Amino acid sequence: RLGKSLxxxxxxxxxxxxxxxxxxPKSSNAIFNEVMVLLTKDxxxxxxxxxxxxxxxxxxxxxxxxxxxxxxxxxxxxxxxxISGMLTYQATWTQGESTKTFNYNLKTGELVELPTxxxxxxxxxxxxxxxxxxxxxxxxxxxxxxxxxxxIKQEEFTFFTLGxxxxxxxxxxxxxxxxxxxxxxxxxxxxxxxxxxxxxxLF
Numbered sequence: 001r002l003g004k005s006l007x008x009x010x011x012x013x014x015x016x017x018x019x020x021x022x023x024x025p026k027s028s029n030a031i032f033n034e035v036m037v038l039l040t041k042d043x044x045x046x047x048x049x050x051x052x053x054x055x056x057x058x059x060x061x062x063x064x065x066x067x068x069x070x071x072x073x074x075x076x077x078x079x080x081x082x083i084s085g086m087l088t089y090q091a092t093w094t095q096g097e098s099t100k101t102f103n104y105n106l107k108t109g110e111l112v113e114l115p116t117x118x119x120x121x122x123x124x125x126x127x128x129x130x131x132x133x134x135x136x137x138x139x140x141x142x143x144x145x146x147x148x149x150x151x152i153k154q155e156e157f158t159f160f161t162l163g164x165x166x167x168x169x170x171x172x173x174x175x176x177x178x179x180x181x182x183x184x185x186x187x188x189x190x191x192x193x194x195x196x197x198x199x200x201x202l203f
């Protein structure tokens with residue numbers, strides 16, 4: 001049965017050469033909705049600049065609707081207190097995808113960021129790096145694919161989302177290897193999470 005639902009908002013634009021549409025979650029929380037608009041602001045500016053560049057450069061009718069951009073969202077966690085997910089942006093004039101993640105406390109109106117989660121003095125960056133390195137080598141593709149090993153060693157897993165079981169870290173999207181992810185269970189992190197950290201409600 002349906003437990004929760006979330007509305008989606010859309011920003012869209014079209015002219016002779018360019019069209020784009022951005023889909024992102026919309027809640028009853030006005031501040032969160034503003035955060036979503038701000039997260040896509042750079043992408044919208046990119047689309048507008050490209051549209052202006054094309055209009056100045058050419059009047060070729062064959063380029064009609066040739067410049068397209070899309071942004072879509074994946075919500076990974078939705079509770080009364082938290083919403084967490086990922087925004088992905090793709091445009092015909094750029095290579096690959098661009099990613100942003102959001103972890104938002106609906107009760108306090110705050111973005112949840114890694115430095116606010118962990119106790120002072122705990123080197124969470126080193127812990128996360130080591131944990132991911134230990135987990136990723138267990139993957140069958142890591143053992144059998146040299147190109148994958150070379151690629152994954154360069155990835156920083158800089159994106160993260162909150163979940164019911166733990167914090168999940170992600171690479172950028174790869175056209176062959178997709179987006180790799182590793183989840184660190186809360187039980188592995190619990191002793192180093194601040195007592196007043198809001199994410200304690202998740203475990």
